[in-house]
Amino acid sequence: MNRTARIGALAVALAAMAISVSGCKQLMARDQLNKGVDAFKSGHYDEAVEHFQKAVELDPSLPTAKIYLGKALEQDVVPGVTTPDNLKVANQAIDIFKEVLAGHPNSVDSMKEIAGIYFNIKDLDDAEVWQKKVLAVDPKDAEAAYTIGVIDWTKAHENKLKALQDAGLNDDGKGNTKAPKKVMEPLAKENAPLVDEGLKYLNMAVDDRPNYDAAMQYLNLIYRNKADVDYGNPQAVAQDLAMAEDWTHKAMDMRKANEQKKNAGPGGIQMDQNGEMH
Numbered sequence: 001m002n003r004t005a006r007i008g009a010l011a012v013a014l015a016a017m018a019i020s021v022s023g024c025k026q027l028m029a030r031d032q033l034n035k036g037v038d039a040f041k042s043g044h045y046d047e048a049v050e051h052f053q054k055a056v057e058l059d060p061s062l063p064t065a066k067i068y069l070g071k072a073l074e075q076d077v078v079p080g081v082t083t084p085d086n087l088k089v090a091n092q093a094i095d096i097f098k099e100v101l102a103g104h105p106n107s108v109d110s111m112k113e114i115a116g117i118y119f120n121i122k123d124l125d126d127a128e129v130w131q132k133k134v135l136a137v138d139p140k141d142a143e144a145a146y147t148i149g150v151i152d153w154t155k156a157h158e159n160k161l162k163a164l165q166d167a168g169l170n171d172d173g174k175g176n177t178k179a180p181k182k183v184m185e186p187l188a189k190e191n192a193p194l195v196d197e198g199l200k201y202l203n204m205a206v207d208d209r210p211n212y213d214a215a216m217q218y219l220n221l222i223y224r225n226k227a228d229v230d231y232g233n234p235q236a237v238a239q240d241l242a243m244a245e246d247w248t249h250k251a252m253d254m255r256k257a258n259e260q261k262k263n264a265g266p267g268g269i270q271m272d273q274n275g276e277m278h
Contacts, residue, residue: 175237217251
């Protein structure tokens, strides 16, 4: 065998060996992934993280392992807590989902996970940014629209409470018409964009999911914020409060209907409070 032929044979052998090693690593990665999934389902999140990390190390191209790793890390994020340790874990999970998006830019699930983590660590601005990215890919995603509405309401509500509390006042939930102008007029200006956007997205959520009782309840709440924005216009305030009441009733009726549907048995059979079928 001449030198060229020997080199060619060696190259083929090395390629075959590389493929074999690569295939072996992929099998080991999937084994770690499966073990991680079992641990995750059992609620053993720290153990799951170890398995998913090994799976990613063995096969960095395995997106499922990264998604599960992000989800497992997310379980250790305590909602509403902004301590350095909690933020560190949150950012680790966010970085993992961003890695998934680098290879799969339209992964709505990854976008939602990132948005949810930001929401849990009180970073409402970034949470809203990522929910809007979800809607850019899927304009009919009712949950994303709902969450944006909730964020807008939360910001407006916090603004209102601060303005009223600084003036030694409490929120009456009815437009605060007796509060002084020096408190309400700046608040109305500050909250108007939030209320307008919140109404837009909450209505989108209900349009895309007509039985979305949670979105209906937040429509009630944000119309009460609109009453604050309409301070000084009694007719508009009255209309806002009427809309709030209307959405309250719609939310209650829809929640009841959803519960009845949930409790319905095969063929639409429903159980009443006495356990009798209808």
